[in-house]
Amino acid sequence: MNSGKTMTTGCHFSHKHILGIEHLSAEHIDHILQTAESFKEISGRSIKKVPTLRGRTIVNLFFEPSTRTRLSFEIAAKRMSADTFNISASTSSATKGETLIDTARNISAMHPDIIIIRHSCSGAPEMLTRYVRASVINAGDGTHEHPSQGLLDMMTVREHKGRLDGLKITIIGDILHSRVAHSDIIGFARMGSRVFVYGPATLIPVGLEKLGAVVCGSLEEAVRDADVVMTLRIQKERQSDPLLPTFREYAQSYGVTREIMALARDDALVMHPGPINRGVELMPDVADSSQSVILDQVTNGVAVRMALLYLVMGNT
Amino acid sequence: MSQSWLLKNGRIIDPQNGVDRQGDLLVVHGTVAGPGEAATDEVREIDVQGCWIVPGLIDMHVHLREPGEEYKEDIVSGTRAAAAGGFTAVACMPNTRPVNDGMAVTILILQRARDGFARVYPVGAISKSSRGESLAEFGDMKAAGVVALSDDGRPVRDSQLMRRALEYAGDYGLRVISHSEEQALGRHGVMNEGVVSTSLGLMGIPTAAESIMVYRDIALAEYTGKPVHIAHVSTIMSLDLIRSAKARGVRVTAETAPHYFTLTDEAVAGYNTNAKMNPPLRSEPDRLAVCEALADGTLDAVATDHAPHSTLEKEVEFDLAANGIIGLETSVPLTLALVRQGLIDEKRFVELLSVNPAGILGVTGGSLATGVPADLTVINPALEFDYTQDTVVSRSRNSPFLGWRLQGRAVLTMVDGRVMYDLNQRCEQRSS
Ligand SMILES: [Zn+2]
Numbered sequence: 228m229n230s231g232k233t234m235t236t237g238c239h240f241s242h243k244h245i246l247g248i249e250h251l252s253a254e255h256i257d258h259i260l261q262t263a264e265s266f267k268e269i270s271g272r273s274i275k276k277v278p279t280l281r282g283r284t285i286v287n288l289f290f291e292p293s294t295r296t297r298l299s300f301e302i303a304a305k306r307m308s309a310d311t312f313n314i315s316a317s318t319s320s321a322t323k324g325e326t327l328i329d330t331a332r333n334i335s336a337m338h339p340d341i342i343i344i345r346h347s348c349s350g351a352p353e354m355l356t357r358y359v360r361a362s363v364i365n366a367g368d369g370t371h372e373h374p375s376q377g378l379l380d381m382m383t384v385r386e387h388k389g390r391l392d393g394l395k396i397t398i399i400g401d402i403l404h405s406r407v408a409h410s411d412i413i414g415f416a417r418m419g420s421r422v423f424v425y426g427p428a429t430l431i432p433v434g435l436e437k438l439g440a441v442v443c444g445s446l447e448e449a450v451r452d453a454d455v456v457m458t459l460r461i462q463k464e465r466q467s468d469p470l471l472p473t474f475r476e477y478a479q480s481y482g483v484t485r486e487i488m489a490l491a492r493d494d495a496l497v498m499h500p501g502p503i504n505r506g507v508e509l510m511p512d513v514a515d516s517s518q519s520v521i522l523d524q525v526t527n528g529v530a531v532r533m534a535l536l537y538l539v540m541g542n543t
Numbered sequence: 544m545s546q547s548w549l550l551k552n553g554r555i556i557d558p559q560n561g562v563d564r565q566g567d568l569l570v571v572h573g574t575v576a577g578p579g580e581a582a583t584d585e586v587r588e589i590d591v592q593g594c595w596i597v598p599g600l601i602d603m604h605v606h607l608r609e610p611g612e613e614y615k616e617d618i619v620s621g622t623r624a625a626a627a628g629g630f631t632a633v634a635c636m637p638n639t640r641p642v643n644d645g646m647a648v649t650i651l652i653l654q655r656a657r658d659g660f661a662r663v664y665p666v667g668a669i670s671k672s673s674r675g676e677s678l679a680e681f682g683d684m685k686a687a688g689v690v691a692l693s694d695d696g697r698p699v700r701d702s703q704l705m706r707r708a709l710e711y712a713g714d715y716g717l718r719v720i721s722h723s724e725e726q727a728l729g730r731h732g733v734m735n736e737g738v739v740s741t742s743l744g745l746m747g748i749p750t751a752a753e754s755i756m757v758y759r760d761i762a763l764a765e766y767t768g769k770p771v772h773i774a775h776v777s778t779i780m781s782l783d784l785i786r787s788a789k790a791r792g793v794r795v796t797a798e799t800a801p802h803y804f805t806l807t808d809e810a811v812a813g814y815n816t817n818a819k820m821n822p823p824l825r826s827e828p829d830r831l832a833v834c835e836a837l838a839d840g841t842l843d844a845v846a847t848d849h850a851p852h853s854t855l856e857k858e859v860e861f862d863l864a865a866n867g868i869i870g871l872e873t874s875v876p877l878t879l880a881l882v883r884q885g886l887i888d889e890k891r892f893v894e895l896l897s898v899n900p901a902g903i904l905g906v907t908g909g910s911l912a913t914g915v916p917a918d919l920t921v922i923n924p925a926l927e928f929d930y931t932q933d934t935v936v937s938r939s940r941n942s943p944f945l946g947w948r949l950q951g952r953a954v955l956t957m958v959d960g961r962v963m964y965d966l967n968q969r970c971e972q973r974s975s
Pocket of ligand 1: 775
């Protein structure tokens with residue numbers, strides 16, 4: 228009778244902060260996804276607002292430029308009637324040499340309920356938790372994690388496939404620098420999916436197996452029979468580290484084309500965390516094909532972030 | 544006229560002179576007195592039952608931060624920490640502000656050291672301002688008192704400069720201490736490259752960044768016939784290179800630091816900036832190899848790389864945090880742990896922390912022979928203590944061992960027969 232799936236109804240969600248998928252059990256991930264699924268309905272209404280977080284103050288603290296993620300969090304907060312404030316690196320004191328800790332303490336003194344932080348240094352959100360009373364949600368830290376993106380990816384796949392367990396999830400591209408890939412690998416693996424990665428050796432970090440991913444030897448091997456093919460935004464070089472000769476060669480050797488997608492399952496999904504380099508990691512016809520769920524990812528992003536805001540405020 | 548002392552009922556471990564016995568040690572007029580020798584003036588007796596009496600410990604790799612960064616440490620505070628940790632002498636690296644690349648800074652350091660609590664042996668820079676471009680004036684610095692040469696922290700990239708440094712240093716009887724690192728490989732890295740760096744999303748420094756330069760330095764020492772000392776060795780490959788070079792008769796010596804045989808990169812978890820140093824904490828196989836190399840003689844010395852930093856440098860994002868930890872006050876208990884684990888014996892402990900550093904630097908010490916200056920350390924190997932923020936003697940507190948319960952510590956540190964540190968406050972310490 229009690230198959231384990233019903234466990235979630237009694238799930239005690241006790242996370243004050245969302246720093247990474249690594250800290251979330253399968254049960255908690257499932258609970259977040261279920262909560263997000265119920266919030267998704269709100270976004271379909273003509274009046275897209277519920278009073279759940281009325282009177283709550285949410286600060287978007289972005290030390291790195293971001294349009295999509297910040298907007299998504301802001302819409303999520305507003306749909307729940309929270310008051311939101313945006314602090315971006317260009318307007319904050321960060322550029323004046325004020326330390327993260329000083330900034331954190333100043334913001335904390337204004338008693339926000341939730342701080343959503345994006346920072347170019349891995350671990351900055353975890354550090355923030357030591358200096359503020361508010362809940363902290365990681366909106367992307369360095370090359371560490373981007374948990375809300377990982378959750379919205381899982382939500383999107385589950386929505387289309389009805390499950391995550393047993394699926395073959397393939398991630399192609401710059402795994403080394405991708406916080407999205409890190410969150411996805413940990414999350415999908417924890418939910419019972421089989422995660423495969425592929426990319427140039429310069430962009431595959433050591434020890435991925437420990438995170439739960441299989442590193443493939445060829446693009447064909449990676450894509451064959453996949454249920455999901457996710458490509459990542461590629462950068463040619465970072466801080467003078469020569470990672471790739473040209474985008475042209477990357478597109479030829481690692482780009483996902485219609486021909487490559489033919490190796491995947493017929494009903495395979497095409498995903499990308501955005502923004503896409505069309506014609507480099509993903510060919511335009513694949514990005515725009517009926518298999519593409521890239522815009523569903525964006526829609527689900529709002530629902531997942533509503534769920535996170537709701538849950539860290541102690542609601543279950 | 545200095546006080547005479549009779550240290551009673553200790554275990555005297557003096558491997559240089561083949562001594563390991565229970566008994567008393569007499570210090571008269573600042574020197575170790577021979578058996579049966581009588582003190583002419585009043586002798587103060589100290590019962591050191593249960594303790595070891597060893598030649599004064601020497602830390603051949605510390606950063607005292609003076610001149611230039613006295614808010615982190617200065618020569619007085621650093622040597623006070625040294626004495627509290629059982630060290631009677633330290634060799635201080637030249638990466639001060641300005642860099643110790645000439646007589647003026649060397650003289651300043653030695654002048655300040657007169658108010659210190661341990662002997663201070665300045666290490667001079669290899670290159671002017673440690674920029675790696677042209678040789679510093681070794682002769683001048685030697686005359687002023689440097690005991691070795693190093694561009695520690697700013698590894699010598701130019702192999703020709705390194706070759707010339709080894710050759711020219713030989714003319715003055717100075718040894719080059721190499722911080723062996725191919726920086727291009729670690730340019731983006733902030734910790735050891737491995738599973739932990741991947742899961743923390745921190746860029747890695749591969750072990751090859753160290754071993755490539757260890758090999759270069761060995762090759763140059765072998766080719767020129769000059770000695771070289773490799774600082775803070777942390778990897779299996781580096782140790783293998785040193786082991787085989789020694790077997791071929793290359794004049795290479797090497798040190799490691801307690802953190803490399805005590806911790807692994809797992810200590811970085813939670814983005815602990817007190818576990819950030821260069822070279823970085825490595826993997827468990829590397830740690831075990833370091834332990835083995837301390838036992839088999841591949842490594843000659845334990846040196847702390849004591850690197851004080853304030854919260855300004857450490858309470859920041861991991862990527863932005865400065866490298867280095869303090870180590871003077873934890874070296875003895877952490878190295879004693881190896882003795883307790885049966886990895887090294889007491890004699891080897893004294894060799895690693897006293898005899899060999901003295902020999903490599905060519906300074907006095909490492910011996911309790913009759914007539915030598917009474918630089919000695921009394922260690923209670925059983926004494927347990929909590930190492931906490933409040934107990935730190937150094938001006939900085941950047942240690943990954945804070946909160947640890949440690950076992951074994953110096954209870955009495957003496958330089959020239961003068962008490963520099965006394966845990967039990969039985970004797971008045973020198974004031975400053
Ligand atoms: Zn160094």
